[in-house]
Amino acid sequence: MAWVAHFCAFLGVVVRVLCAKLWVVTAKEQLHDLVDELSEPEAKRALRLVKKEHEDPLLRAIANAPEDDEPWTDEDEAAMAEVRADDAAGVPTIPLEQVMRELGDTDTDPGAPLSRPPQTPAQRTRSTPPT
Numbered sequence: 001m002a003w004v005a006h007f008c009a010f011l012g013v014v015v016r017v018l019c020a021k022l023w024v025v026t027a028k029e030q031l032h033d034l035v036d037e038l039s040e041p042e043a044k045r046a047l048r049l050v051k052k053e054h055e056d057p058l059l060r061a062i063a064n065a066p067e068d069d070e071p072w073t074d075e076d077e078a079a080m081a082e083v084r085a086d087d088a089a090g091v092p093t094i095p096l097e098q099v100m101r102e103l104g105d106t107d108t109d110p111g112a113p114l115s116r117p118p119q120t121p122a123q124r125t126r127s128t129p130p131t
Contacts, residue, residue, distance in 0.1 A: 053059045
């Protein structure tokens with residue numbers, strides 16, 4: 001009778017595969033499900049990002065640009081090897097918040113525009129304006 005259990009398990013897999021193929025979930029349906037799970041602050045941020053991409057012609061062009069089809073070069077591979085070696089050696093990464101502060105912006109939302117132009121390292125170390 002063990003074959004019955006195996007056969008039922010097999011039928012379960014077949015039914016799941018067929019259901020997945022018959023009831024295809026659209027991107028909009030997936031998005032609706034995800035939005036329902038967001039907290040209010042997450043929903044506000046998501047709304048800001050979606051509006052920005054929808055309204056900004058440059059962001060829309062970037063989002064709709066064709067995938068990069070340039071071949072992977074030896075230089076690309078060397079750069080990735082360097083990153084992997086740094087990661088394996090425990091070289092610390094720089095958090096986004098720190099980068100934003102160093103660029104002279106206190107808003108750490110990556111989708112938000114800089115509140116003022118980035119400063120050069122020399123400008124950041126000056127305590128008084130140049131004369």
